[in-house]
Amino acid sequence: MSSSKFRDLSAGSKSLIIIEQILFAGALFLAVYVNSTLNIIDLQPMADSFLLLYAVIFALINQLSSLALGLYNSKLRENYRGIFRRVLLSVSVAFFSATIINPFFGSSVLPIEVLAIASLFSVLLVSSFRYFTFKVDFFGLSKSRVLVIGSGERAAIIERRMRRDVDRQDFSIHGFVVMTGDSPDGIKEETRIHLDSSLVDYALAHDIDEIVVANDERRNNLPVDELFACKIRGIEITEILDFIERETGQIAVNLIYPSWVIYSNGFASNNHLRNTLDWFFNAIMALFLLLLTWPIMLIAVICIKFTEGLDAPVFYKQERVGLDGESFNIVKFRSMRLDAEKHGAQMASENDNRITKVGHYLRKYRIDELPQIYNVLRGDMGFVGPRPERPQFVQQLVKNLPYYNERHNVKPGLTGWAQLKYPYGATEADSLEKLKFDLYYIKHRGFLLDLLILIRTVEIVLFGKGR
Incomplete structure (x- = not known):
């Protein structure tokens, strides 16, 4: 990257x-x-x-x-x-x-x-x-002034997803230009602008640094000549998908169209050396982590046996979907009761009453994930990648969420971009939000991004955040 x-x-x-x-x-x-x-x-x-x-x-x-x-x-x-x-x-x-x-x-x-x-x-x-x-x-002095072309449903994503000051640390929204064809149910709180002059004159008069194209209807409705004139005068022109991706670290799945995926940079890994050495790097990291954490795993085993009896199983295996949609059995410390799924498979919730007392701490500090070192050594998983889901949930999510199957184009991981960026989630809506971050990772994955995720996972573990 x-x-x-x-x-x-x-x-x-x-x-x-x-x-x-x-x-x-x-x-x-x-x-x-x-x-x-x-x-x-x-x-x-x-x-x-x-x-x-x-x-x-x-x-x-x-x-x-x-x-x-x-x-x-x-x-x-x-x-x-x-x-x-x-x-x-x-x-x-x-x-x-x-x-x-x-x-x-x-x-x-x-x-x-x-x-x-x-x-x-x-x-x-x-x-x-x-x-x-x-x-x-x-550090707010270096904010860029952004003008958004459009005030409908597409533009409203900026208002909904980047409404807090912390989300706009690098930019300020000057306003949203009302365009023909925009949905009237779009922008509600922000400034709506009805242009009386040309776009170029307005942008120059108000010191606009960047224009984001986000109108709902683009066919024969995009001021191409004026956008070009703004471009040659030093004003940055950005498509809303790229703007959201840049500012939030996620890809807006509901805005994606096939040509954007085909022509955009990323998504394909042409680094053959990285692909060749991928398993070797993950295996070395797994062995190092095993040497570092075996005392913690031993304590976890003792705690499970002490609280639930000597006959209680310590590990459990569960089928997950991996690279290219192939299934494998993931290995984890058991953190739920033995009858946790007597009514069938279901997603874990944040305060799930099926979780044991020891399991609560195992999950909070991700100790339950440590046995997956075995999966990394087998080559089923890497250290960084989208978290693997169960086949029962994948089948439903592929039907309901566009581009969900693209997660399986890379090897799943112990930790990922979505785990850093999104809190605990157990609904289909949460899966959609995590998919946006997973697609960002798939598009931009590389050594530097992997290293950043590994380093910042330390924060997740120490402070018991994320999922």
Whole structure:
């Protein structure tokens, strides 16, 4: 995936990264200065260039930890207390990581006490800066002004799906231009504009940065010449499907038409090296995860046996639909009662009374998913991809949801884009929403997006979010 498509981080988030990189590096310099001034601990003489390198590495470790905990997510919905908690946890994780790699610096190594002081300064500097950005919309200055052509059903998707300020961090909607053929039941709350002058003159007079084409009726009803004139004057022209995809990280399934899928970039993986090494990469990751998590799995087995009896089964197998629609048996820790499906297959709900006491914690922190390492080693699944569903549900969803079967063009995964972006869901409407994110992943999948999903899954696990 090219860097132009890698758009999960907003312009404001990128500015945060640069500023906080300076703050983290500055915290280390400040710690060294305070230590030398107060003689807290003796330090070996260190060249300025090496200290600069040390500070850059310290900053990168802290920022990787911040990314893993969602602090650079432009749509992070947290109050300041929640943000401070994440800053504190991310700096703690970074300090632990820094102490592990610290001995590799050799004779010029910084004492752990200095790293601890630097971490303390990091919390103070970054949390203070975050408080400032939380109270003052400092990064809203770079918002682009967007004019939407259309005020009907297609345009109303913007009003419904991007109605909150957090959804419009990178842009502001100037208004919706009423076009012939638009549904009268479209835009309800936003500004409706009846153009008396040409589109070009209006856009230039109101400093419009981008025009989104979203009218309901396009045949012989699209001002092509005026849009072209706007384009050559530096105004970005964007189709509503591409606009929603860019700003929300999902594809609006109800707006898709076949020619858009055929002619748009993405959806096809032409990276033969990636395809060849896919299983090898997933197998190495699976073995590493197994070495890391076997104590947790052992505790899970003991808890299940202790609460439900020695004869109670620990694992259960369930048929799921995988790559190219082929079925396989998924392996998980059992988190529901033995009679959970005595009335037939049904989707799990958020507060499902069939879930056992131990199962509640297994599901919340995704421990129940760990036995799927076996499925990854078998090649049934990868680490990243759409979550596999049961055949009974797939048959119904394929009939009712357009393009649902496209999920099976890639290998299913332990975690995915939809699991990061959408909360727990158990209805057909929820399946539609997750499909929008799955199609986005299928279109844009690549190493960088997979890496981002893996890193941010840490946030899901630690905070017990998502599904």
